[in-house]
Amino acid sequence: MNMKTKNIIQAYRQAPWRMQLQWIGIFLLILMSIAVIAGVYLSLSGKAAITGRRIQSLEYQVSALELQINDLASQLAYASSARVMSERAAALNMVQRDPAQAIYLEVPGYSPESFSLAPAPTVDNIPSPSILPEFTASLWDWLADTLSNLPGTAQGSLEAQP
Amino acid sequence: MNNMSWSRYILILVVFVLVAGGVGVRMVSIQNIPAAQTILESSKKLVGVTQTIYPERGSIYDAQGHLLAGNETVYEVGLDLRSIAQPETIASVVSNVLGLDYSTTLVYAKTEAIDDEKLYIVLDSFVDKEKIAQLELIEEDYKNRTIGRNETRPSLEGLIWTPYNKRSYPEGDMGANMLGFYSFLDRVDGRGYYGVEESYNDLLAGTPKQVYTPFDPQKITSGDDIPPGASLVLTFDREIQAMVEQQLAEAIEWSGAESGTILVYNPEDGSIIAMATTPRMDPNYYWTQGEVFTGNTPFNRPVSETYEPGSVFKVLTMASALDAGAVKPETVFTDTGSIMVGGTTITNWNYGAWGDQDMTGCMQHSLNVCLSWIAMQLGADRFYTYLKNFGFDRNTGIDLGGESHWPLKLPGDNQWYEVDLATNSFGQGISVTPIQMAMAIGAVANEGRMMAPHIVKAIVIDGHQYEINPVIVGNPIKAETAETLTRMLVTSLEEESSIALVEGYTVAGKTGTAEIPTPFGYTSSVTNTSFVGWGPAEDPKFLVYVWLEKPTISIWGSEVAAPVFSKVVQNLVVLMDIPPDQIRLQASAEDK
Numbered sequence: 001m002n003m004k005t006k007n008i009i010q011a012y013r014q015a016p017w018r019m020q021l022q023w024i025g026i027f028l029l030i031l032m033s034i035a036v037i038a039g040v041y042l043s044l045s046g047k048a049a050i051t052g053r054r055i056q057s058l059e060y061q062v063s064a065l066e067l068q069i070n071d072l073a074s075q076l077a078y079a080s081s082a083r084v085m086s087e088r089a090a091a092l093n094m095v096q097r098d099p100a101q102a103i104y105l106e107v108p109g110y111s112p113e114s115f116s117l118a119p120a121p122t123v124d125n126i127p128s129p130s131i132l133p134e135f136t137a138s139l140w141d142w143l144a145d146t147l148s149n150l151p152g153t154a155q156g157s158l159e160a161q162p
Numbered sequence: 163m164n165n166m167s168w169s170r171y172i173l174i175l176v177v178f179v180l181v182a183g184g185v186g187v188r189m190v191s192i193q194n195i196p197a198a199q200t201i202l203e204s205s206k207k208l209v210g211v212t213q214t215i216y217p218e219r220g221s222i223y224d225a226q227g228h229l230l231a232g233n234e235t236v237y238e239v240g241l242d243l244r245s246i247a248q249p250e251t252i253a254s255v256v257s258n259v260l261g262l263d264y265s266t267t268l269v270y271a272k273t274e275a276i277d278d279e280k281l282y283i284v285l286d287s288f289v290d291k292e293k294i295a296q297l298e299l300i301e302e303d304y305k306n307r308t309i310g311r312n313e314t315r316p317s318l319e320g321l322i323w324t325p326y327n328k329r330s331y332p333e334g335d336m337g338a339n340m341l342g343f344y345s346f347l348d349r350v351d352g353r354g355y356y357g358v359e360e361s362y363n364d365l366l367a368g369t370p371k372q373v374y375t376p377f378d379p380q381k382i383t384s385g386d387d388i389p390p391g392a393s394l395v396l397t398f399d400r401e402i403q404a405m406v407e408q409q410l411a412e413a414i415e416w417s418g419a420e421s422g423t424i425l426v427y428n429p430e431d432g433s434i435i436a437m438a439t440t441p442r443m444d445p446n447y448y449w450t451q452g453e454v455f456t457g458n459t460p461f462n463r464p465v466s467e468t469y470e471p472g473s474v475f476k477v478l479t480m481a482s483a484l485d486a487g488a489v490k491p492e493t494v495f496t497d498t499g500s501i502m503v504g505g506t507t508i509t510n511w512n513y514g515a516w517g518d519q520d521m522t523g524c525m526q527h528s529l530n531v532c533l534s535w536i537a538m539q540l541g542a543d544r545f546y547t548y549l550k551n552f553g554f555d556r557n558t559g560i561d562l563g564g565e566s567h568w569p570l571k572l573p574g575d576n577q578w579y580e581v582d583l584a585t586n587s588f589g590q591g592i593s594v595t596p597i598q599m600a601m602a603i604g605a606v607a608n609e610g611r612m613m614a615p616h617i618v619k620a621i622v623i624d625g626h627q628y629e630i631n632p633v634i635v636g637n638p639i640k641a642e643t644a645e646t647l648t649r650m651l652v653t654s655l656e657e658e659s660s661i662a663l664v665e666g667y668t669v670a671g672k673t674g675t676a677e678i679p680t681p682f683g684y685t686s687s688v689t690n691t692s693f694v695g696w697g698p699a700e701d702p703k704f705l706v707y708v709w710l711e712k713p714t715i716s717i718w719g720s721e722v723a724a725p726v727f728s729k730v731v732q733n734l735v736v737l738m739d740i741p742p743d744q745i746r747l748q749a750s751a752e753d754k
Contacts, residue, residue: 045380048379048380049379049380050379052378052379052380052381052382052383053379053382055382055383056375056379056382064325066218067235067325067326067327068235070218070232070233070234070235070327071233071234071235071291073221073229073232074229074232074233074234074330074332075234076229077228077229077230077232077332077333078330078332080228081332081333081334081336082228082333082336082400082401082404083333083334083336086404099732099733099735099736100665100732102736104741104742104745106741106745106749112739114225115223115225115226115227115395116620116627117223117227117393117395117620117622117627118622118625118626118627119625119626119627120626120627120628120629121626121627121628
C-alpha cells in the first residue's frame with residue numbers, strides 16, 4: 001500500500017461523514033440513472049403510443065378514402081351510364097345517326113388502344129450473380145490470362161491498333 | 163453481528179419465503195380451477211379485439227372501361243348504449259329522418275348496456291348518403307344552437323353511423339343476364355349468383371382476413387394490407403350491348419314474340435361482344451328475381467335454355483358432310499318432296515318438291531329432304547361424331563354461371579331412333595343452347611377453328627392485369643370446308659335476296675324455323691325462329707345469332723329473325739368500326 005492510499009484511508013477514518021457522503025453519492029447516482037432510464041422509457045413509450053394511435057387513425061382514413069373512391073367511381077358510372085347519356089343526348093335534341101350515313105375515313109397508323117385497368121405483370125430483372133474469374137479460373141488460366149494482357153504482347157499490340 | 167440480529171434476519175426471510183410460497187400456490191391453483199379458461203378468455207377481450215375483415219368486392223368493367231359493377235357507400239345506423247344521453251331526442255330524430263318507429267326506437271335507446279352482451283343495437287342498414295347528411299346537419303345544428311340557462315342542449319350522443327360498401331350496378335338491367343348479381347343484403351354470407359358474379363365469385367370476393375387490434379396503443383403496428391378482390395374486364399362492349407338490347411326490344415314488340423335472344427360473338431377469339439335476352443332484371447334490386455323470372459324462365463337464356471333450333475342447324479350438317487367428303491358443293495340432289503327414313507316420311511317446310519338442287523340450293527331453299535339425304539350419305543356414326551366434335555354433348559364451358567346443355571341422343575341410346583338422324587340433320591329432335599350454336603358455327607366462320615366462348619377479357623389482381631388468352635377448343639372441320647361453306651351461304655343469301663343482307667357488306671348466314679315440341683307432338687302454329695350469320699364473310703369479325711320465341715307476326719325465321727339480324731349488323735359495323743367491303747378491300751389492296 002503506498003503513501004497516497006494510506007492517506008485517503010486515514011482521512012475517511014478520521015471523518016466518517018465522508019464515507020456517508022460517498023454512499024449517498026452512489027445512491028443518488030443509481031437513482032439518477034434509474035430516473036434517466038425511466039424518463040427515456042416514458043418518453044419513448046409515449047411516442048410509441050402516439051405513433052400507434054396515429055397509425056390507427058391513418059388506417060381509418062385510408063379505409064374511409066377507399067370507400068369514398070369506390071363511391072365516387074360508382075357515382076360517376078351512374079352519371080355516365082348508357083341510359084343517362086342517351087337521355088341527356090335526347091334532351092340536347094341530338095338524334096341517333098342512321099348507320100347507312102356513316103362515313104369511313106382511314107387514318108394511317110391509327111389503331112384504337114384497348115382499355116387497360118392496370119399494367120401487365122412483368123418478370124423482375126433479377127441480376128444474375130457475377131462471379132469474378134479470380135474465383136473460377138485455375139492457376140494456369142490466371143497465369144495465361146495475365147501473361148496475355150501484359151503490355152507489349154502480340155494481343156495487346158493488336159488491340160492497340162486503330 | 164450478534165445472534166439476536168441473525169435470528170431476526172432469518173425470521174424475516176422465513177416470513178418472506180412463506181408469503182411468496184403462498185402466492186405461488188395460489189397462482190397455480192387459480193390457473194387450474196374450472197373458471198380459469200373463462201377468466202383467460204375475458205382477459206383477452208380487455209387487451210384487444212380480433213375481427214374478420216372482408217375485402218372490398220372487385221369491380222367489373224366492360225371492354226372500354228365502363229364500370230358495370232362497383233361498390234357504393236351506404237351506412238349502418240346504430241346505438242352505442244353506453245353513451246346515450248337523450249333517448250327521446252334520438253328516437254325523435256331517427257323516426258323523422260329514417261322513418262323508423264318512434265316508440266320502438268325509444269325502447270332501444272333506453273335499453274341498459276350490459277358489458278360483453280349488449281353494448282350496441284343496429285337500428286337500420288343500407289341507409290343512403292342523403293339521410294346521413296341530414297343526420298349530420300341536425301347534429302351540427304344541435305352543437306351550434308344557442309340555448310338559455312335553464313335549457314338542455316339537445317344531443318344525438320350515442321347515435322352512430324358507420325359506412326360500408328354496397329354492390330351497385332350503374333347500368334341497371336343492361337347486360338344483367340351476363341353480370342348476374344351479388345346478394346349484398348346478406349353482409350356476412352353474400353355471394354354471387356349467375357353470370358360472372360357467380361363464376362368468378364371467389365376471385366371477386368378476395369380472401370377475408372382475421373385482424374387483431376390491440377387496445378394498448380404501444381402495441382399497434384401498421385396493419386396488414388387487405389387487398390381487394392380481383393377486378394374483371396369483360397369482352398362485351400357497353401355501346402354494342404345497349405344497341406343490341408334496343409334492337410331486341412323493338413324486334414319483340416314488332417314480332418309479338420314471347421321472348422328473344424341476340425348473341426354477338428367474335429368467332430376469331432371466342433369473346434362475347436354482346437348477349438341480350440329477355441326477361442332481364444335490375445341487379446340493384448335482385449330480390450325481385452322471383453317476380454321477373456316466373457316459372458321455369460332461366461336467368462340467362464343464351465347459356466341456360468335449350469331449344470330445337472331448326473334449320474340453322476343445317477349449317478353444321480352441311481359442314482360435316484362437306485368435310486367428310488360425303489357431298490361436294492356441286493353434288494346434285496333430286497328433291498321429290500319427301501324421303502322415308504326409319505319408317506317416317508320427311509317432307510320439306512312447304513311440302514313441295516324442288517327437283518334438282520346442288521348443295522347451295524339445298525341450303526338456300528332450306529330443304530329438309532335434301533339435308534336428311536345428306537345425313538344418310540354421311541352415316542349416323544360420322545354425323546354424331548361431328549356433332550360431338552362441334553361440342554353438342556357437353557357445356558361450352560363459358561365463364562358464366564348457370565350453363566346447361568341437353569344430352570345428345572346417340573345411336574344405341576334407348577331414346578334414339580333411325581329417324582332421328584334425319585330430323586337432327588335439320589335441327590329437330592335435338593336441343594341446343596344459343597351459345598353452343600354460336601361456338602359450333604363459329605368454327606365455320608373461323609377457318610375450322612372452334613374457340614372457347616368467354617366473357618372475361620382480363621383479370622386485375624394486386625395491381626396487375628392478366629389477359630385471358632383465347633383457347634381453341636377443337637378443329638371440327640378443315641379450313642377449306644369452312645371457306646367453301648361460307649361461300650355457299652353467302653351465295654344462298656344473295657340469290658335468295660334475303661332480307662338478312664346488309665348493304666355494303668358480304669355476310670353468310672342461314673335462317674331457322676323450328677316447330678315446338680309439346681307432350682302431344684310438334685305444334686306448327688307457333689315456332690322458334692332463328693337466324694345465324696357472320697361477316698365480313700372473308701374475314702369474319704362477328705357472328706350474330708338471333709332467336710325469337712313464338713312470334714305472332716309470322717312463323718318463319720326468314721321473315722322474323724332475318725330482318726333483326728340485318729338491323730343489328732347495320733348498327734354493329736358502325737360501332738365496331740368495320741368499313742364496307744369496298745373501302746376495306748381497297749385499303750387492304752393499298753397496304754399490299
